[in-house]
Amino acid sequence: xxxxxxxxxATTLKLAAATTLVLLVVxxxxxxxxxxxxxxxxxxxxxxxxxxxxxxxxVLGFYMLxxxxxxxxxxxxxxxxxxxxxxxxFTGLVVAxxxxxxxxxxxxxKDAFAAVGERMLDAAATLRAGPxxxxxxxxxxxxxxxxxxxxxxxxxxxxxxFGVVLMVGGNIPGETRVLSIAIYDHAEALDYASAHVLxxxxxxxxxxxxxxxxxxxxxxxxxxA
Amino acid sequence: xxxxxxxxxxxxxxxxxxxxxDLDLPGHGVTALFGPSGSGKTTLLRLIAGLAxxxxxxxxxxxxxxxxxxxxxxxxxxxxxxxxxEASLFPxxxxxxxxxxxxxxxxxxxxxxALDHVVELLGIARLLERMPHQLSGGERQRxxxxxxxxxxxxxxxxxEPLSALDLARKQEILPYLERMHAELDIPVLYVSHATDxxxxxxxxxxxLEAGKTVAQGPFDAVLSDVGLPVRxxxxxxxxxxxxxxxxDAGWHLARVEFPGGSLWVRDEGHGxxxxxxxxxxxxxxxxxxxxxxxxxxxxxxxxxxDALGDDTHPALVLARLAVGGQSLLARLTRRAAASLQLAPxxxxxxxxxxxxxxx
Numbered sequence: 001x002x003x004x005x006x007x008x009x010a011t012t013l014k015l016a017a018a019t020t021l022v023l024l025v026v027x028x029x030x031x032x033x034x035x036x037x038x039x040x041x042x043x044x045x046x047x048x049x050x051x052x053x054x055x056x057x058x059v060l061g062f063y064m065l066x067x068x069x070x071x072x073x074x075x076x077x078x079x080x081x082x083x084x085x086x087x088x089x090f091t092g093l094v095v096a097x098x099x100x101x102x103x104x105x106x107x108x109x110k111d112a113f114a115a116v117g118e119r120m121l122d123a124a125a126t127l128r129a130g131p132x133x134x135x136x137x138x139x140x141x142x143x144x145x146x147x148x149x150x151x152x153x154x155x156x157x158x159x160x161x162f163g164v165v166l167m168v169g170g171n172i173p174g175e176t177r178v179l180s181i182a183i184y185d186h187a188e189a190l191d192y193a194s195a196h197v198l199x200x201x202x203x204x205x206x207x208x209x210x211x212x213x214x215x216x217x218x219x220x221x222x223x224x225a
Numbered sequence: 226x227x228x229x230x231x232x233x234x235x236x237x238x239x240x241x242x243x244x245x246x247d248l249d250l251p252g253h254g255v256t257a258l259f260g261p262s263g264s265g266k267t268t269l270l271r272l273i274a275g276l277a278x279x280x281x282x283x284x285x286x287x288x289x290x291x292x293x294x295x296x297x298x299x300x301x302x303x304x305x306x307x308x309x310x311e312a313s314l315f316p317x318x319x320x321x322x323x324x325x326x327x328x329x330x331x332x333x334x335x336x337x338x339a340l341d342h343v344v345e346l347l348g349i350a351r352l353l354e355r356m357p358h359q360l361s362g363g364e365r366q367r368x369x370x371x372x373x374x375x376x377x378x379x380x381x382x383x384x385e386p387l388s389a390l391d392l393a394r395k396q397e398i399l400p401y402l403e404r405m406h407a408e409l410d411i412p413v414l415y416v417s418h419a420t421d422x423x424x425x426x427x428x429x430x431x432x433l434e435a436g437k438t439v440a441q442g443p444f445d446a447v448l449s450d451v452g453l454p455v456r457x458x459x460x461x462x463x464x465x466x467x468x469x470x471x472x473d474a475g476w477h478l479a480r481v482e483f484p485g486g487s488l489w490v491r492d493e494g495h496g497x498x499x500x501x502x503x504x505x506x507x508x509x510x511x512x513x514x515x516x517x518x519x520x521x522x523x524x525x526x527x528x529x530x531d532a533l534g535d536d537t538h539p540a541l542v543l544a545r546l547a548v549g550g551q552s553l554l555a556r557l558t559r560r561a562a563a564s565l566q567l568a569p570x571x572x573x574x575x576x577x578x579x580x581x582x583x584x
Contacts, residue, residue: 119313122276125300126307127327127376133301137326141317 001197007174008182008198015090015178016158019097023105023154026098031109032135049107052100061167064096068168088170093178096168097158104153112146113139145217152213156206229253231380231412235272235282244268244279244436252287254428255406255413257444264433266416267310270382273414274307275300286380304332306373306411308383312365314357320368321353324375331376340375346408347371347401363394367401374409381413387422395422402426424464424504424583449545449552450534461536461543461554462506464583469499478523485549488524490580502583507536507543509578510555512565522576528553530571533562546575553577 001009030049034042052060068075068086074095075085086092116139124134140147162180169176171185179198186195231250237243244265250256258266271277273284275291275298284292291298314323324344328334335343344350347367357365366386373381386402387395399422406413406426417423423430430447432440440447449463467483472492479492481501488503495501516525528546536543542562546553553575557565565573 119309119311120315122300123307123309123313123315124326125276126274126303126305126382127372128301128330128332129326130299130301133330138315142315 002194004173004177005182005194005198008177008179011090011174011176012159012178012180015093015097016155018094019101019158020105020151020155022094022098023101024151027102027105027109027150027154030102031106032113032139034106035110035113050103053103057100057161057163058167060100061096061164064092064099064164064168068092068095087168088172088176090169090175093165093169093176096164097161100161100164101154101157104157105150108146108150108153109143112143112150115146116142148213148216152209156209159202160206229287231273231287232283232285233269233273234284235269235279237268237272237277237279237281242436244272246433246436246438248431248438248441250412250414250431250441251429252412253410255415255426256429256431257423257427258414258416258431258433259418259423259427260433261418263435265436266418266433267384269433270384270414270416273380274305274382275303276307301330304376304379306376306378306381308366308370308373308381308386310385311389312357312362312369314360314365314369314372316357318357319353320349320355320357320360323357323368324353324372327372327376333377335375335377339377343371343374343409346404361394362390363397366390366394366398370401370405374405374411378411381411383413383415385416385418388417388419399425420460421583425502445552449554460506460508461556462504462509463552463554465503465505465551467501467503469495469497469501472497483549483551485551486526488526488577488580490582493582495582504581504583505553505577506579506581507554507556509580510546510553511576511578512544512546512555512557512561512567512573513576514565514573516574517576520576522578524577524580526553526575526577528573528575530567530569530573532569533567546573548575 030045034046034049065087066072070076070079070085070087072085075087079085086095120138120142121134124138129137160180162184165176165178165181169178171177171181179202183195183198183202186192186198229252231252232248233250234247236245242265246265246269258269260266268277272279272282278297280295282292283294284290286303291303314320315326318326324340328340344353347370349364349367349371352360352364352368360368370386387398390398403425415422415426427444429442430440430444431438432447440450445463465483465488467481467487469479470482470487471480473479477492478489479495480487480489481503483503490503526548528548531545531547531552534543534545536556540558541556542559544555544557544562544567546555555575567573
């Protein structure tokens with residue numbers, strides 16, 4: 001692997017880690033709300049969260065590029081405040097990836113939260129646990145399988161994204177050039193050997209990651225049966 | 226209202242159901258919330274716990290305001306214990322950690338010795354290191370009861386704690402509940418639609434029907450009130466509490482004395498001095514002017530007619546009888562009542578065909 005490829009790998013891992021962290025913080029309350037609300041708006045929110053599953057990544061990427069760019073709603077506001085706009089930047093990539101991977105974090109968490117059940121929360125309340133306490137002492141440990149699934153899927157999905165990155169981030173080494181872009185470049189240049197190394201590596205790593213998740217989930221399952 | 230009682234007034238309207246109750250519950254002993262399913266028992270219990278809400282209500286717990294209109298103390302700030310219908314143990318914690326969950330959070334939980342006593346009372350000492358999924362349904366429920374007691378509640382709420390269990394498991398837990406009742410001084414609200422549980426445990430009873438209170442008061446008074454259609458499982462009857470005073474090994478019988486008389490019952494192996502609850506159904510009591518000397522009735526008591534009331538069928542009447550300080554109910558046909566010239570104050574003999582030992 002060339003130095004440029006190593007750099008692309010590092011950028012990819014950094015992006016996936018940052019996106020997963022942001023989504024843990026943002027996605028958890030959204031999933032909690034969706035799992036428990038009886039608000040009629042919840043259906044609309046759920047549909048919005050699921051949009052990235054069906055939209056071509058380039059559509060999402062296009063709108064993100066417009067919004068994060070110098071004349072966009074977000075990018076323009078940032079510039080007015082004296083900061084730089086977010087198009088073709090690592091930060092812009094994190095923002096776009098967060099939206100793009102949202103369903104992979106929210107849906108497993110929502111299912112896990114719903115499975116905890118009202119009775120556990122009621123029991124905790126009658127044992128003097130306040131709302132935050134109930135979440136951390138009961139909900140969190142009982143949803144750890146959901147967290148494991150959500151975190152892994154989000155991470156793996158971010159590693160594998162291409163269209164959004166291409167639209168929002170472009171191809172700046174060390175900033176926005178990620179593995180999927182590097183593979184595309186190698187294939188374009190007919191350097192199939194290098195493309196094989198990266199593509200094969202990504203395939204193997206993704207498989208091993210998913211294997212680990214399903215193995216752990218199964219083990220927890222047995223413990224809780 | 227007094228500072229020692231629990232005053233609960235709630236009005237809750239839901240589609241197809243309205244709960245509207247105004248209760249003054251005693252601050253001691255076991256109060257059964259009795260009624261058919263859908264009568265609002267569980268909703269009432271959840272309102273008292275703060276797990277359900279209505280803006281129209283007022284709850285005074287021995288002088289402490291738990292709710293006044295929309296001002297409502299959240300459930301986790303109420304000094305109560307709650308036992309759910311199905312075991313609600315936290316599956317990720319051992320039985321011991323389940324107990325400690327509440328202890329760590331309560332303002333004044335049971336101390337070591339008192340906790341050991343509860344653990345011993347419920348017979349769960351050897352189960353403490355197990356995870357909930359390694360316990361049987363009955364064992365889980367006993368741990369859940371201990372967990373609720375460990376926070377030292379001022380009020381214990383139990384929502385059909387035995388309903389998810391089969392008969393054998395029920396029989397396993399009931400004695401523990403009776404010991405708890407006898408040894409711990411905590412007021413208990415016990416939701417049930419099971420006759421046998423209510424008959425064994427209750428001191429007071431509130432009867433709910435379609436969200437309304439149809440009767441409330443001391444258990445024996447409500448049960449023997451001929452003016453009220455209160456039936457435990459369709460069968461009118463009373464529960465007498467007495468003490469075993471004599472055992473007849475030859476006939477396998479035991480004599481149980483209660484204020485006002487004594488009854489022979491089948492000897493179930495209770496020792497002399499044991500307290501027992503006996504259930505006498507109205508249909509097992511017949512009346513006559515004179516004592517029978519030539520019948521198969523094991524028990525005959527001298528009684529005085531106290532009141533007469535309608536039964537479920539127009540051909541039948543219920544007679545309430547005073548036997549010493551206790552009441553009995555007898556069911557007879559209207560024609561028999563007329564030919565016996567039954568009226569309040571009339572002295573009669575009550576022949577009792579069957580007495581069930583309920584606990």
